[in-house]
Amino acid sequence: METANPIMTAAELQSLEREFQQQPTEQVLQWAWDRFGNRAAIGTSFQGAGLVMIHLACRHQLPFPVFTLDTGLLFPETLALKKRLEDFFGLSIESLEPDLTIDEQADINGPELWKSNPDLCCTIRKVLPLRDKLSDLNCWITGLRREQSDSRAAIGILEVYAFDTATGRDIVKLNPMARWSRSEVWDYIQANKIPYNPLHDQGYRSIGCLPCTRRIGEGESERAGRWTGFNKVECGIHTFLPKKVDFQI
Numbered sequence: 001m002e003t004a005n006p007i008m009t010a011a012e013l014q015s016l017e018r019e020f021q022q023q024p025t026e027q028v029l030q031w032a033w034d035r036f037g038n039r040a041a042i043g044t045s046f047q048g049a050g051l052v053m054i055h056l057a058c059r060h061q062l063p064f065p066v067f068t069l070d071t072g073l074l075f076p077e078t079l080a081l082k083k084r085l086e087d088f089f090g091l092s093i094e095s096l097e098p099d100l101t102i103d104e105q106a107d108i109n110g111p112e113l114w115k116s117n118p119d120l121c122c123t124i125r126k127v128l129p130l131r132d133k134l135s136d137l138n139c140w141i142t143g144l145r146r147e148q149s150d151s152r153a154a155i156g157i158l159e160v161y162a163f164d165t166a167t168g169r170d171i172v173k174l175n176p177m178a179r180w181s182r183s184e185v186w187d188y189i190q191a192n193k194i195p196y197n198p199l200h201d202q203g204y205r206s207i208g209c210l211p212c213t214r215r216i217g218e219g220e221s222e223r224a225g226r227w228t229g230f231n232k233v234e235c236g237i238h239t240f241l242p243k244k245v246d247f248q249i
Contacts, residue, residue, distance in 0.1 A: 041066065044143060049177040067095070068094070070095040073211060105121075118212060141176065146179065
């Protein structure tokens, strides 16, 4: 079996990560476009940071493909926002859909799988469609921020993950928004009049699927409203790939 060449050396990653810590977000995005072109793409669930990042890319004429995961369980407000954003930015946002409809999933795994096994539900409706998409990319650009939760506090701006251990194929994961605070994100959105999900004005901070998202209370972390009642803090799309251990900073 043919083995892929390393997408980046550990030394190069460490050097770039140090540089990116001092550079504005648009410069990090420029690097990704220069390095990967349209083999780099922005994945967004239309949270605030993703909207800022798309705006910065458009403002600096970096025509990254943009995609989102449509699980079939999103809020109507989220679905409506997609069209508003396409009109606002003048671009098409690809919707990645699971192979199984909600009814087909219920036939196989029982009704309302998110109530009995949310990890499996997220795998079927998010992780597998994302994995198919990433197979065509060299660089996945996300809106993750360190401030969002304890599980994201140590993320790098530039990371490398093993995508296919059999062939040695790696993928770059770029988190250009890692250093941004929530207030910086929303100040930017307001200043540039970017359309956003109206649920944010109703007490929702992190907005996912309708059955698994609630408003949060005073003092709770941004992602506290996800999967209430379960020992679960991530849907799996940011944890299913193994990070290259020898690439750790």
